[in-house]
Amino acid sequence: MTVIDAVRGDLAEVRAEVDATLDRFLVEKARTAPDPCLPPLVGVLREFVAGGKRLRPLFCHCGFVAGGGSPHHRAAVWTGAALEMFHTFALVHDDIMDRAELRRGRPTLHRALAERFADEHGPAGGRHEPSGGRGDGSATERFGVNLAILAGDLCFTWTDEMLDRADVDRRRWREVRSLLHAMRTELIAGKFLDLRGTPRAAADPVRSAWRTTRLKTSRYTVELPLRIGAALVGGDPALMRVCGAYGRPVGEAFQLRKDLLGVFGDPGATGRPGLADLRRGKPSVLMALAWQQATPEQRDQLSSRYGDPELDEDGAARLRDVVVATGAVARVERLITTRVDRALGALRSSSMNPAAKDPLAELAAHPTRRTP
The missing domain is CATH 1.10.600.10 (Farnesyl Diphosphate Synthase)
Structure with a gap:
């Protein structure tokens, strides 16, 4: 083995x-x-x-x-x-x-x-x-x-x-609860931003999309659960800093992969309808980058198709072609790789219990795979 x-x-x-x-x-x-x-x-x-x-x-x-x-x-x-x-x-x-x-x-x-x-x-x-x-x-x-x-x-x-x-040890209960409260509140804030729809009308659509991602997914999925686990055992400030240095980029990588799967994923693998994310037009870094890098003609395609509740398979295929043509997909793949590399670097240089390093490295590798 x-x-x-x-x-x-x-x-x-x-x-x-x-x-x-x-x-x-x-x-x-x-x-x-x-x-x-x-x-x-x-x-x-x-x-x-x-x-x-x-x-x-x-x-x-x-x-x-x-x-x-x-x-x-x-x-x-x-x-x-x-x-x-x-x-x-x-x-x-x-x-x-x-x-x-x-x-x-x-x-x-x-x-x-x-x-x-x-x-x-x-x-x-x-x-x-x-x-x-x-x-x-x-x-x-x-x-x-x-x-x-x-x-x-x-x-x-x-x-x-x-x-x-x-x-939970009563001495650590307050910190655990504080982290849980932050997790809950940030998720609600991220969902609020998510409901506002595509960020392309914002002054900086990419920055707006990152804001939603960090609140709704990256800290909620990785960093805060990691910190909560460390708080349970009385982790020191150095360990908490490592939780952030590892957790933030891994959480972002998870969401970036999820964004790609929402547009290009196989419904049989993702468990979600293939057109759901395209029809809802949710804000994502992928689509914000596509908008930022698109030509005027490509923006017309993005505007008319992304978020169209009646989008069909033919329209979805055309939309996907536009997203690829803008270079947004390749850029997101690079963002995933750099974030996973950054997290693994933080993990290698940390002084945390070695028993946690291999599982964390394995979990960090998930966003680099192109299937769920």
């Missing part, structure tokens, strides 16, 4: 521990629910939670080990599971705002809940109608959205309960 195989095995074991903790927690919540209406809702949520990449728990685990913590300590496992529960809240509400139909190749929670409950209970206030196409506004669809909002709120609430079960 190679070192990389061993590292991947270790990370797989962490994922399995987090999966098991989340599942046990949700089974308990269904069993102890205060009313019979909740267990079926929790059951659908339990199916939705299964199968994630668990990036935030993995980085939390690495931060904990980097500070000298035991790999399977209860505090690291339960805190990682709590971060994943919060991420579930974020995904559920994000899918509602985006009117998304698929997540991880399966129906989004609001659609799954509409299918599960509408025929059984019907929406309050009148007869429900069959759910039609994307965003049809039917009573059944609205019922599913309303239930998903409640389910997301449950996940947010349960995040704190799971943290309570982590048995």
Whole structure:
């Protein structure tokens, strides 16, 4: 077995521990629910939670080990599971705002809940109608959205309960909570910017896109979970600085790869509809660079097609050709490489526990791969 195989095995074991903790927690919540209406809702949520990449728990685990913590300590496992529960809240509400139909190749929670409950209970206030196409506004669809909002709120609430079960050292509790509060607040700010749509009208569209990326993804996905893990074990200021020096560029690289996959990825691999990101016209560094570097004719194509809710496959192919022709794709690939190299350099020069370095190097390599 190679070192990389061993590292991947270790990370797989962490994922399995987090999966098991989340599942046990949700089974308990269904069993102890205060009313019979909740267990079926929790059951659908339990199916939705299964199968994630668990990036935030993995980085939390690495931060904990980097500070000298035991790999399977209860505090690291339960805190990682709590971060994943919060991420579930974020995904559920994000899918509602985006009117998304698929997540991880399966129906989004609001659609799954509409299918599960509408025929059984019907929406309050009148007869429900069959759910039609994307965003049809039917009573059944609205019922599913309303239930998903409640389910997301449950996940947010349960995040704190799971943290309570982590048995965090009281001397370190304040810093852990402070980092979690920052994580939550920055995510909301990033989503606010995300909802504003394409940044091309901004004075500096690339800078505007980076602002959204750093708030919504880079710190939220890597740096803050890493810092939370380090805080759990009382990491010193030097370790916290390494968490930032490694975490910021890796988080940015993850989002840059996600941007590329959103435009060029295979839906079978990404688990999302192939035209979803193009139709929504979300702000991204990729599209901001394409706009910045485009000719007037290319800008006309970008303006007319990116963010068009009726975009078809032919229009998407033409849009992709324009993005490539501007040189934006090649530039983003270089940005990914330089950021991963920067993170790995910070990792190599750090004095953190060597047991954390190989897993962090393996995780940093993910954005350099052209598949999810």
